[in-house]
Amino acid sequence: MLPQTETSGDRVARLERRLQRERRAREEAEWLLEAKSLELYNANSHLTALANDLEMRVLDRTHELEVSRQQALFLAERDPLTTLANRVSFARDLDAAIRTAQAHGGSVQLLFADLDRFKEINDTYGHAVGDAVLLEVASRLSTICRGTEMAGRLGGDEFGVICITPVESERARQIATEIMEAMSKPIDCGRLQLIVSCSVGFANFPRDASDSPTLQRFADVALYHSKSSGRSTWTEFDDTMAAELHSRQGLEVELRAAVAAGEIEPWYQPIISAESNRIVGVEALARWQHAERGLILPGLFIPLAEESSLIVELGRAMIDRCCQEIHPLIRDGRLDYVSINLSPRHLRSPSVVEQVLKILARHDFPPSALQLEITESLLLFDFEQAEQRLSQFRTRGVRIALDDFGAGYSSLSYIRRLPLDVIKIDRSFARDISDDRQSEAVVKAIVQLAQALDLQIVAEGIETESQAERMTSCGCSIQQGYLFGRPMPLNELMRHLKAKGS
Ligand SMILES: [Mg+2]
Structure with a gap:
């Protein structure tokens, strides 16, 4: 069926209603758009602020990282104390x-x-x-x-x-x-x-x-x-040093082989008591009998050994051999003790006490018949450590002697603080004592000091009767020097002891 014909009035009214609807819709859309843009604007500003903040933080952090990288580089290249190159x-x-x-x-x-x-x-x-x-x-x-x-x-x-x-x-x-x-x-x-x-x-x-x-x-x-x-x-x-270095290096190689082969042998120098005129002990001194160069004295090879760990091996070998060779003389009461020089580097070796005690046990050698000689130079390295190790030796009965006393720094605090049994007065005092009243006064003072600290005292380097007499009159009756015998190999020592009636 066909619709009824619309009148012109109806048509106008319909169009107006439609217009109104559309206007409202447009208004609503505009309002919504405005609200949304405002929202967007707000959100956008917030994001920008966030982004700016983030950017600042990244910049700060980058700067910090660069500063610490520079510091790390500086520390890796520089000595922290002086800031010189490391x-x-x-x-x-x-x-x-x-x-x-x-x-x-x-x-x-x-x-x-x-x-x-x-x-x-x-x-x-x-x-x-x-x-x-x-x-x-x-x-x-x-x-x-x-x-x-x-x-x-x-x-x-x-x-x-x-x-x-x-x-x-x-x-x-x-x-x-x-x-x-x-x-x-x-x-x-x-x-x-x-x-x-x-x-x-x-x-x-x-x-x-x-x-x-x-x-x-x-x-x-x-x-x-x-x-x-x-x-x-x-x-x-200069070139002479190069040649010297070359020969030293050659000698070092040979020394290493000599130590390993037991070619460094102890020679023994008598230590006597002026009161009893008896040989009470001997000091063992290393000698190297070299096939081509002849007898090499310790002044040449000990410093060489001391520059490397070879001194520890040499020291161990010397103590071992002395204990073995001297043991029968101690057992039979012909000698009271053997005195052996202990190098600073050897004392710094962490196992030195254990090593020496093992040697003593192996030879059944009485610890009280072993005396270790140390020098003042040793104390310049690590006093506490030296003191500790020496105490360990003494607890086991080994005696400790301070060698060459008066030749170096002779800090009196050292001899008071160190665990010592004996002081060996440097040979220079014996040399001067005959014609120098001051030397005599110093020796008397050392003897008094030693007595006060309950230390035995030994005078080294006695070469003449008059030196021996003066040392004895100063109260120093245990003596060592060419007057009583030079360092000698074991068989000679045996003959020497026999000749002296012991
Ligand atoms: Mg000595």
């Missing part, structure tokens, strides 16, 4: 300098400087003062260096300077002289003023050495020369 970066810079010189010519001079007896400063005044000294030394070294020259702290009280020159030069000598001058001025440490001397050694690339390890070794050899020629001086490496 050993690692010093060695790397030296290698780089040598590579450059190899490629483009020029010369590299390497100086090693080492403070003399720095350990004493630490021991006497404490580590804070020691550190202040190191800081001042570092600062003086830095002042001396110019241009591309570089100073480093290689450890403890060891310093190095790298000096690069386009052609071979005298600059290293100049630096060495300047170091000596700089160190001769006292160092202020609060209320203290300390004088610190130092030894310097240096070598040249390419004149002396053709690579970095050799250059370092040669500079070290030169430094060693300065140290052994009385310290507080500088030494330039």
Whole structure:
């Protein structure tokens, strides 16, 4: 059916209603749009703020990370106390300098400087003062260096300077002289003023050495020369040192073999009692009977052994052999004891007490018939540790003697604090006692001190009757020296004892 025909009035009304509906819908849509845009705007501002904040935080963190990376790099390359180059970066810079010189010519001079007896400063005044000294030394070294020259702290009280020159030069000598001058001025440490001397050694690339390890070794050899020629001086490496080094290295190889083969043998020097005129003990001294070089004295090979762990092996072998050889004489009452020198390095070996006690047990050797001689130089390393080990020996009955007393630092606090039984007065007193009243007074004072501390006293280096008499009159009746016998091999000692009626 067809719809009824719409009137024009109806049509207008319908269109108006539709218009109104559409207007409302549009208004609603506009309102909604506005609300949504506002919401979006708000959200957007918040996000922007968040993003800005985040960006700031990322920047801050990146900066922090960069600072700590720089610090880590600095610490990895620098000595934390002095801020000089540390050993690692010093060695790397030296290698780089040598590579450059190899490629483009020029010369590299390497100086090693080492403070003399720095350990004493630490021991006497404490580590804070020691550190202040190191800081001042570092600062003086830095002042001396110019241009591309570089100073480093290689450890403890060891310093190095790298000096690069386009052609071979005298600059290293100049630096060495300047170091000596700089160190001769006292160092202020609060209320203290300390004088610190130092030894310097240096070598040249390419004149002396053709690579970095050799250059370092040669500079070290030169430094060693300065140290052994009385310290507080500088030494330039030269060919004679290279030859010496070569021969030392050869000797070291032979010494190692000799120790292993038992070719180092103890010789025995009598120690007598002036009261009973009897040989009470013997000091064992190492002798090396070399097939080609003849008899080598300990002054030559002991320092060599001391530079390596060989001294521990040599010391052990000596104690073992002495205990074995002397045991029958102790058992039969012909001798009271054997006295053996114990090197500082051997005493520092952690197993030394256990090792010696094992040897005694193996030979059934009475601990009270063993005397170990130590020197004052040993006490400069680690007093506490030395004291502890010596006490362990004494608890087991082994006697401890302080050798060469009066020759070195002779700190009286040492002899008071150390667990000692015997003091051996240095041979220089015997030499001077005949014609020097002061020497006699000092010996009397040492004897009194020893008596007060309940220590036995032995005079060394007695060569004449008059020295023996004077020492006895000072109260020192246990004596040792050429007057009573030189160091001798075991069979000779047996004959000597027999001749003396013991
Ligand atoms: Mg000795």
